[in-house]
Amino acid sequence: ETGVTQTPRHLVMGMTNKKSLKCEQHLGHNAMYWYKQSAKKPLELMFVYSLEERVENNSVPSRFSPECPNSSHLFLHLHTLQPEDSALYLCASSQAGEQGAVNSPLHFGNGTRLTVT
Amino acid sequence: GQQLNQSPQSMFIQEGEDVSMNCTSSSIFNTWLWYKQDPGEGPVLLIALYKAGELTSNGRLTAQFGITRKDSFLNISASIPSDVGIYFCAGRPSGTYKYIFGTGTRLKVLA
Numbered sequence: 001e002t003g004v005t006q007t008p009r010h011l012v013m014g015m016t017n018k019k020s021l022k023c024e025q026h027l028g029h030n031a032m033y034w035y036k037q038s039a040k041k042p043l044e045l046m047f048v049y050s051l052e053e054r055v056e057n058n059s060v061p062s063r064f065s066p067e068c069p070n071s072s073h074l075f076l077h078l079h080t081l082q083p084e085d086s087a088l089y090l091c092a093s094s095q096a097g098e099q100g101a102v103n104s105p106l107h108f109g110n111g112t113r114l115t116v117t
Numbered sequence: 118g119q120q121l122n123q124s125p126q127s128m129f130i131q132e133g134e135d136v137s138m139n140c141t142s143s144s145i146f147n148t149w150l151w152y153k154q155d156p157g158e159g160p161v162l163l164i165a166l167y168k169a170g171e172l173t174s175n176g177r178l179t180a181q182f183g184i185t186r187k188d189s190f191l192n193i194s195a196s197i198p199s200d201v202g203i204y205f206c207a208g209r210p211s212g213t214y215k216y217i218f219g220t221g222t223r224l225k226v227l228a
Contacts, residue, residue: 004159031214042121043160043205043218050214090159096214105150106207106216108159 003027006091006109013081014117021076021112023091031096032074033106034066037088049074050096081116088113123206123219130196131227138222139190140206148209149182149189150216155202163204164191196226 004025013019025032034046048056049068063085065077074091088111095104123140130136140149148167152160164175166182166189173180180191189208193200206219 006159040220042220043207045215048214055214092159105148105162105165107162108152110157110159113157 003107004091004093004109006089006112008112009110010113010115012115012117013078015081015083017081018077018079020078021089021091021114023074023076023109025072025074025091025093025107025109027093027107029093029095029104029107030071031094032068032071033092033094034064034074034076035090035092035108037090037111043090047076078114081114083116086114086116121206121208121217121219123222125222126220127223127225129225129227132196132198134196136193136196136200136224137190138204138206138224139188140208140219141188142208142210142217143187145186145211146208147186147211148216149180150207150209151178151180151189151191152205152207153202154205154221160205193224196224198226198228200224201226 007022031050033048036044045058046060047066063080067075090111091109092106094106121140121142150165151163153163154160164173164180169186170184171182177194203221203223205221207216209216
């Protein structure tokens with residue numbers, strides 16, 4: 001079982017569709033992240049959940065809606081996306097300390113390649 | 118916002134050569150990480166650095182946490198074809214839980 005598993009690996013959706021990306025981690029971590037990776041740009045942090053609370057919403061449009069039902073699972077719900085949202089969406093996990101501060105490296109999944117038509 | 122400058126952006130090298138890449142920031146970092154990403158996969162952690170001046174090796178890879186805490190470098194010795202990929206640095210500023218990523222160094226190894 002790989003450490004961080006993302007499904008689906010590829011997704012093509014129209015601008016009016018609703019879809020969800022799923023992430024599951026088997027590392028016993030308590031912080032989970034969504035990153036967006038576009039060509040020739042640094043990884044962009046979208047959302048952070050630490051100890052199951054959302055601690056970061058990095059000015060992400062409301063058409064992206066995260067959900068973290070427990071420390072092992074993270075979802076990204078997608079609705080009414082735009083073509084410029086096409087990218088690789090990466091989930092990561094790490095270990096946070098008692099007060100929620102991250103104190104370990106990020107471990108990434110293999111991502112979902114999203115194409116919005 | 119905070120930025121990481123990673124260089125070079127890309128490089129072609131001959132198999133067997135040594136490679137060096139670096140990242141610099143405008144602010145102090147508590148942690149530096151180096152990742153490699155292969156096509157169709159997520160970034161994989163290579164080396165983590167936690168103290169200024171720290172020098173850490175992982176096989177043919179060596180990375181250092183700069184003394185000023187504003188830079189880090191990664192060296193690959195005796196490169197082989199499977200070293201091809203994109204290498205990312207990431208830093209965590211003091212007092213935050215966010216990791217900021219560089220734009221990556223695309224490495225191509227010529228056999």
